[in-house]
Structures are given as C-alpha cells and as structure tokens.
Amino acid sequence: MTVSKTAEKSSEKPGDATKGRKDAAEGLPEALQLGELSEQLGYVLKRAQLKVFENFLRCMASLQLTPAQFSVLLLVEKNPGRNQTEVASTLGILRPNFVALLDNLESRDLCARIRSTNDRRSHILVLTDKGKAVLTRAKKLVATKHESRLNELLGQANREALLEMLSKIANEF
Amino acid sequence: MTVSKTAEKSSEKPGDATKGRKDAAEGLPEALQLGELSEQLGYVLKRAQLKVFENFLRCMASLQLTPAQFSVLLLVEKNPGRNQTEVASTLGILRPNFVALLDNLESRDLCARIRSTNDRRSHILVLTDKGKAVLTRAKKLVATKHESRLNELLGQANREALLEMLSKIANEF
DNA sequence: GATAATTGTTATGGACCATATCAAATATCG
C-alpha cells in the first residue's frame, strides 16, 4: 500500500475534470450523492416497484407465478365468463400480448378458454379446478410471505394509506 | 336496436360458462370487478408508476428527455467527475446498457465522456454547458407541470409521506 | 345482403434488461 501517485485528490476546482477520485490508495469507493433524485417521485416509485415485484417472484417461486399471471387468475376468478378482450383490457394488457400469457396458463391447466355460444368469435375464460387450487395457495403465500413483510416495514395503517395514494395516482393522474 | 336474442342474461348459475354477457342489446359493457386486485400493492404500484412515467414524458416532450435520461443528468450534475461504472450502478443500470444511453446524451451534446488521466480505462462524466442549461429547464418543467399536479392530487403532506414510504420500500425491502 | 366492426391470433419491431466476452489499462503478487 505505497503512496505513489498522491499528487491528486483535493483538486476539486472546476477546470480539470479528468481526474475523478482514486479509491485504491485512499478511502472507500465514496458512494454518489443522490441529490434531488431521491425527491423525484418517479424514480423512487420505480425502484420501489422493482423491489416489490422481485420479492413477489421469490415468494411465488414454488408456484411459478409472475405478478401478471397472478393478476389474471385473480381477475378471472372474480369475473368468470368474461372474454379475453375484457380481461386483458382491464389489466392494461393489449390483446395480442395477452395471447401468449393465456397460452401459458392454459398449458399448465390453470385456466381454460371456452368458445362462447353467444358470440362464437370470443373465448370465455374460466379457472380450472387446478387453477382455483393454485390460486388459493398463491393467495396464502402472498398474504403470509409478501404482504406481511410490508406490514412489518410500514405498519398496517401506513400500508393502507400508501395503497390509497397509489390508487389515486393510478386512477386520477 | 331490436331485442332479438334476449334468451340469456341472468343465467348466473355455474354450469354453463359458455354464455358470457351480451352487451349489444342490453346495458353497458359492465366493467369487471377488480376484487382483491385493488388491494395488491404490486399491482397498484405498477399502475401508478406507469401513470407517473407517462405524465413525465408528456411534460418533457419539448426537451425529449426520458426518466432515465433525466436521472443521469441529475446524477452527473450532482457528482461530476465520476465514471460510467459508478453512475450506472447507482442508478441500477448495468454497464452494457448504459453505453447506448450515454451515446444518446453525448450525441445531443448534453454530457461528455472524458478520459481520466488517473485511470486511462475509465471515462469521467461531465455535463456540457448545453447539458446544464437543458437540465435547468427540465427541472423547471418537472416542478411546474409534473410535481405540482401530484401536490394538487395528494396534498403536500401526503406527497412527502408517500415519498418516504416508497423510499423505505426501495431501500429496506 | 353488402359493408363495417369485433375477436382472437400472428407477425413484427422497439425498448429495456441480463449475460458472456473482449481489448485496453491497471492492480496484484511472486
């Protein structure tokens, strides 16, 4: 740990920006200052969303369900007999992109497409028995492993306030 | 608007799921019930994030800055003289993906890569004069058109509480 | 009954993200 090239360091005067900091001979890597970034709602919002999705995926690893797949199962359970266009659009998914998602769920026998007798163009969506069973287990996993951690972190009251504000943004912004 | 095939409708008994609802001759499209979905933090979080980013892009249309580009400019302004690896990693961007992002900003003369004299492998990042000017205008746009709407919607106190909770999730989850 | 609209689907391209790999430069250690 020889102090050889210590001829720079506190030359923090604008005029020579070709230095940067040397960390090898000096202190720690010196984390960057986030500055106004930590006040930008969009930035913090996205980072939080990534963390939540990441944790969700870990909790659902045993069931192999993504957030999108879980949302489809939830919505179809609550609204059986709706067609692809309806389910996709309320989830903000475009019909073309919904096809592969459904193919996946159907191939795993979690939900089924049924030709409607009213309108033979459309496919009615229903959960299979296996789909209902998996969804029940998924809900338990989410409640015990996922949402519970959020309650720990924020507290029940804050978590509800957070949900309310985010809903407001999602619906009225 | 003839009432022709009105032989279905309230056959809401499980057993024939091939009907679905007919809306043409009857009422409105009948929006789906979100059910537990509206309580799922991940779902609401993502929808809110999309709305915020969407609004951000509209506000920044005149400057052609994406949220990611804006965050880079903010971070480089606050931490001039850092290299690509440092800036990228604090933004959660992988180095390979940071290259094109920087190519874009540099081609628009908003920031510059400067070979470091200490470590000739690394590129020191600095805002150009134009970059500083654009960032100043960008900040004003964000403050007046973007964040202000959030304050209207949530109120100042709530907005700060929201930021604090999201930061907690982003950092401690 | 001709025309328009809807549904599910395919194809396709763009944006973003992740990994492996490389050359140049530097650090490490015998």
Next chain:
DNA sequence: CGATATTTGATATGGTCCATAACAATTATC
C-alpha cells in the same frame, strides 16, 4: 521486474415486455 488477475468501457446476443399492423372468422349495421 514480470506473470497473472482485475477493472473499465464496449460489443454481441438473447429474453421479456410493449405496441402496431394485418388477417380470418364471426357478428353487427344499414
């Protein structure tokens, strides 16, 4: 010192998600 390992920026590549156009089958409209 010199061989080896590490770091930095970069390229190539593949995956996932998102968006648009287009199509056949079916239904609605006039």
